[in-house]
Amino acid sequence: MHRFYAPEASAAGELISLPAEEVEHLSRVLRLRVGAAMHVFDGRGREFEAVVESLTKIDARVRVGSPVVSAPELPIALTLAQAILKGDKMDDIVRDAVMLGAVAIQPLLTSRAEVSAAALERGRRRERWQRIAIASVKQCDRAVVPTVHEPRSLGDLLQTSRDGSPSAPILMLVEPGAAPQAVPVRELETVAPPQVTLLIGPEGGWSPQEVASVPPSCRMVTMGGITFRADAAPSIAIAALLAHWRLL
Amino acid sequence: MHRFYAPEASAAGELISLPAEEVEHLSRVLRLRVGAAMHVFDGRGREFEAVVESLTKIDARVRVGSPVVSAPELPIALTLAQAILKGDKMDDIVRDAVMLGAVAIQPLLTSRAEVSAAALERGRRRERWQRIAIASVKQCDRAVVPTVHEPRSLGDLLQTSRDGSPSAPILMLVEPGAAPQAVPVRELETVAPPQVTLLIGPEGGWSPQEVASVPPSCRMVTMGGITFRADAAPSIAIAALLAHWRLL
Numbered sequence: 396m397h398r399f400y401a402p403e404a405s406a407a408g409e410l411i412s413l414p415a416e417e418v419e420h421l422s423r424v425l426r427l428r429v430g431a432a433m434h435v436f437d438g439r440g441r442e443f444e445a446v447v448e449s450l451t452k453i454d455a456r457v458r459v460g461s462p463v464v465s466a467p468e469l470p471i472a473l474t475l476a477q478a479i480l481k482g483d484k485m486d487d488i489v490r491d492a493v494m495l496g497a498v499a500i501q502p503l504l505t506s507r508a509e510v511s512a513a514a515l516e517r518g519r520r521r522e523r524w525q526r527i528a529i530a531s532v533k534q535c536d537r538a539v540v541p542t543v544h545e546p547r548s549l550g551d552l553l554q555t556s557r558d559g560s561p562s563a564p565i566l567m568l569v570e571p572g573a574a575p576q577a578v579p580v581r582e583l584e585t586v587a588p589p590q591v592t593l594l595i596g597p598e599g600g601w602s603p604q605e606v607a608s609v610p611p612s613c614r615m616v617t618m619g620g621i622t623f624r625a626d627a628a629p630s631i632a633i634a635a636l637l638a639h640w641r642l643l
Numbered sequence: 644m645h646r647f648y649a650p651e652a653s654a655a656g657e658l659i660s661l662p663a664e665e666v667e668h669l670s671r672v673l674r675l676r677v678g679a680a681m682h683v684f685d686g687r688g689r690e691f692e693a694v695v696e697s698l699t700k701i702d703a704r705v706r707v708g709s710p711v712v713s714a715p716e717l718p719i720a721l722t723l724a725q726a727i728l729k730g731d732k733m734d735d736i737v738r739d740a741v742m743l744g745a746v747a748i749q750p751l752l753t754s755r756a757e758v759s760a761a762a763l764e765r766g767r768r769r770e771r772w773q774r775i776a777i778a779s780v781k782q783c784d785r786a787v788v789p790t791v792h793e794p795r796s797l798g799d800l801l802q803t804s805r806d807g808s809p810s811a812p813i814l815m816l817v818e819p820g821a822a823p824q825a826v827p828v829r830e831l832e833t834v835a836p837p838q839v840t841l842l843i844g845p846e847g848g849w850s851p852q853e854v855a856s857v858p859p860s861c862r863m864v865t866m867g868g869i870t871f872r873a874d875a876a877p878s879i880a881i882a883a884l885l886a887h888w889r890l891l
Contacts, residue, residue, distance in 0.1 A: 466868055466869075467868055487875075490872070491871070491872070491875050491879075494869060494870065494871055494872070494875070495869065495879070496869065534870075534872075535869070535870050536870070579891060580886055580891045581886070581889040581890075581891060618882075618891050619885070619890060619891040620714055620715055621714075621742060621743065621744065621783070621891070622742065622782075622783050622784065623739070623742055624738070624739070624742070624782075627735075627739050627742070627878055630875055630878065630879055630882075631739075631743070631878050631879070631882040632882075634866070634878075634879040634880075634882040634883045634886070635882045635883065635885070635886035635891045636886070637867070637883070638828055638829070638882070638883035638884070638886035638887045639886045639887075639891075641829040642829070642867060643827060643828045643829065643866050643867045643869070643883045643887075
């Protein structure tokens with residue numbers, strides 16, 4: 396069953412419009428027609444049966460039907476705070492983090508990431524990653540669309556946590572030997588916290604200054620003694636944490 | 644410290660030749676010269692200091708020095724039996740499986756993999772994957788070079804296991820709902836077996852016939868309720884298993 400993102404969907408019987416990108420996907424890519432059956436999800440966890448009731452090049456209206464069950468969400472609100480990598484590597488990272496159940500992606504500007512906030516803004520990268528997150532949700536049967544936040548610096552993120560705003564635990568993935576206080580995954584609490592932010596560094600890893608800047612409340616974690624390529628690290632780290640917490 | 648694969652290395656004091664590809668890497672890529680210090684590893688777990696003693700376009704001889712410590716091997720001999728994916732996706736899979744500590748890669752011919760043994764042979768794909776495995780070992784500080792086996796069919800692999808040859812447990816990753824007997828990772832034994840073979844399917848998953856052909860001794864496993872893109876599945880599954888066994 397094809398699934399579409401319809402943030403307006405809220406109750407059976409309504410006639411709602413789909414967002415422009417969903418209209419494009421529905422009519423040009425999948426070539427669905429009036430009368431076609433589908434599912435729509437609101438991006439906040441609810442999903443419904445639906446039927447196309449009218450269709451033009453720029454507008455698709457669908458009649459919302461009965462609620463249906465989506466893939467269950469994880470019992471942990473995981474934010475991936477990912478140092479921005481070169482080229483299009485972030486695309487796969489966003490896609491896989493969404494499939495693994497992350498509720499938010501926080502792109503991070505770090506000292507070794509060769510990219511500026513201005514360049515990201517010009518390239519409308521955040522908007523691109525948000526679209527990828529929606530596409531990934533459509534594929535993996537979730538009904539929650541994770542938020543891709545505006546890129547911010549590591550220092551800014553750590554300052555916010557230091558100021559005592561939402562005190563979700565922060566885990567920072569570091570390379571073996573990067574910090575004496577780092578522990579392997581197996582030494583973390585075996586019970587999953589309700590929320591967690593996972594920091595993953597850029598190609599070449601965190602700088603020594605970045606590692607030193609981390610407050611004691613942020614735990615440093617290694618994947619045993621293993622070093623990864625930067626673009627494989629986030630999905631490997633998320634999978635390892637979820638398995639450690641017995642969520643896989 | 645640059646690391647080179649030197650299968651001839653066995654004791655301090657020896658003068659040994661490097662394989663042709665390592666000569667290429669040493670002289671043309673890294674532009675090292677006579678007198679350069681390096682490490683050499685034998686591919687079977689031993690590593691030594693070494694110094695370049697003579698160098699031509701086609702030959703590099705190095706004097707083997709004191710033994711050094713490599714990255715520790717996992718206490719589990721994990722074979723990744725991976726359905727062959729399209730294009731160059733196997734390259735990253737081999738690279739990451741080696742970084743995650745696999746001791747062997749078994750490429751699998753499956754009913755939904757659009758590739759033949761003859762095409763793989765013509766393209767010398769196994770040789771390519773073996774080279775990638777060596778390159779990955781050089782990056783991740785292991786001193787063991789995993790073997791990339793000749794591609795074989797799933798049926799052939801299962802027949803061998805059914806015939807009672809080496810009885811390492813076999814785990815088959817399946818999509819949620821693909822088999823009623825499948826269990827999530829958290830329901831597996833918490834103690835790592837000494838050996839395991841992990842079967843990962845192709846794009847589109849295993850065919851129903853393939854799932855039905857599996858002997859009862861092979862356990863089917865899901866990653867919770869999560870579905871992945873085919874090329875992300877192997878590293879996610881290996882990471883989840885290693886974390887479940889408290890090896891990360």
